[in-house]
Amino acid sequence: MQHIFNFATINHLTGTYFNSPMDINLDNIKEFDSLISSKEDIALIGHFNPDGDSIGTLTAMHEYLKSRKKRSTMIVPSSFPEFLRFLDPDNEILAWSEKPMETVIAIKRADFIICMDFNNLSRVEALEEPINENNAPRVLIDHHLEPEYSEFQIAFTRPDISSACEGLFYVLMAMPDICNDPAKLPGRCAECLYTGMMTDTNNYNNSIFPSTLQMASRLLETGLDKERIQSAVFDNFSESRMRLMGYMLQKKLVVLPKQHSAYMTLTEREKHEYGFREGDTEGFVNLPFAIKGVLVTAFFTESEKYIRVSLRSKCGLSVNDLSKQYFNGGGHAKAAGGRLYMPIDNAGRYFERSIKKYIESQQGTPFE
Ligand code: 5GP
Ligand code: MN
Numbered sequence: 001m002q003h004i005f006n007f008a009t010i011n012h013l014t015g016t017y018f019n020s021p022m023d024i025n026l027d028n029i030k031e032f033d034s035l036i037s038s039k040e041d042i043a044l045i046g047h048f049n050p051d052g053d054s055i056g057t058l059t060a061m062h063e064y065l066k067s068r069k070k071r072s073t074m075i076v077p078s079s080f081p082e083f084l085r086f087l088d089p090d091n092e093i094l095a096w097s098e099k100p101m102e103t104v105i106a107i108k109r110a111d112f113i114i115c116m117d118f119n120n121l122s123r124v125e126a127l128e129e130p131i132n133e134n135n136a137p138r139v140l141i142d143h144h145l146e147p148e149y150s151e152f153q154i155a156f157t158r159p160d161i162s163s164a165c166e167g168l169f170y171v172l173m174a175m176p177d178i179c180n181d182p183a184k185l186p187g188r189c190a191e192c193l194y195t196g197m198m199t200d201t202n203n204y205n206n207s208i209f210p211s212t213l214q215m216a217s218r219l220l221e222t223g224l225d226k227e228r229i230q231s232a233v234f235d236n237f238s239e240s241r242m243r244l245m246g247y248m249l250q251k252k253l254v255v256l257p258k259q260h261s262a263y264m265t266l267t268e269r270e271k272h273e274y275g276f277r278e279g280d281t282e283g284f285v286n287l288p289f290a291i292k293g294v295l296v297t298a299f300f301t302e303s304e305k306y307i308r309v310s311l312r313s314k315c316g317l318s319v320n321d322l323s324k325q326y327f328n329g330g331g332h333a334k335a336a337g338g339r340l341y342m343p344i345d346n347a348g349r350y351f352e353r354s355i356k357k358y359i360e361s362q363q364g365t366p367f368e
Contacts, residue, residue: 081279
């Protein structure tokens with residue numbers, strides 16, 4: 001079958017990334033296409049605490065594989081927030097935390113595994129073992145720094161795109177049956193891809209590249225209802241979530257002017273008081289950026305076993321590095337996450353000490 005590309009797609013797909021042998025190129029696309037053709041039972045894997053980009057890639061790929069008459073199972077290690085349910089209206093996504101047996105069986109029987117929106121298998125927690133026990137070929141579609149290439153037969157990944165959904169969009173555009181025509185994306189595929197891009201960029205606030213706007217524009221040309229998606233994601237929260245936001249800003253926000261930083265901590269008790277549900281604090285970490293001079297933000301959420309850490313940067317300070325050094329995690333230069341194992345009452349002071357030490361260790365000023 002003949003491949004037809006426009007220039008933008010060719011440039012995008014042949015860009016060399018870390019001089020890796022696993023670049024997004026035509027040979028890899030052909031190999032990926034023939035893997036799909038030859039396999040029957042495909043496991044689609046998303047990361048722990050799945051977000052819009054993770055659920056977007058899973059559901060978009062699931063729709064695409066359905067159009068190719070393939071059985072595919074969408075699998076995540078832990079449950080996802082209710083506001084993303086519209087992406088999976090038939091409740092097909094399996095969460096290991098809810099159905100561990102079914103999840104492990106689906107991974108074991110898969111003859112092909114596609115991992116999306118994470119860069120190494122440690123991000124799938126309990127799923128790592130069953131995935132490693134399966135010798136089926138593995139493909140990665142992602143946008144995080146430092147992908148673990150050795151874990152994948154093909155890796156379509158580059159850090160200079162908005163989201164894994166953007167990466168998947170360009171991979172699908174290159175597939176022979178889509179032939180660079182977004183109108184050929186089957187079913188709800190376009191909607192899922194758009195949602196992942198929109199949520200990972202925090203509604204066009206960060207990580208927007210020319211290729212991102214091109215993707216958005218090409219999806220909109222197909223007649224996609226962007227207002228409906230926007231409303232489903234951003235106008236769908238509970239009253240108590242809004243009140244929690246007010247409380248956090250009024251009572252919990254700490255600003256460190258010298259460090260150009262701000263943070264908030266949320267305790268289990270406060271979660272209970274405000275009827276907290278998964279996804280309620282989505283976007284809270286970005287709120288302090290509205291303050292002049294704040295360039296780095298942190299949000300700490302107490303949970304049963306550890307404190308969940310979210311970090312964001314609007315400057316040269318890499319929160320990926322900061323997280324690796326002090327918060328047992330990683331991610332991107334401008335958005336990262338991690339975990340702390342200490343009482344929540346100590347998290348604020350720990351952040352203050354860490355950010356000061358980190359800034360001191362940097363050559364020059366990281367606030368540019
Ligand atoms: P969030 O703050 O939204 O949970 O995560 C921001 C970014 O950091 C996401 O791209 C996510 O994949 C990454 N991330 C979150 N938690 C972790 C973690 O524990 N380890 C690593 N390596 N990355 C994380
Ligand atoms: Mn992502």
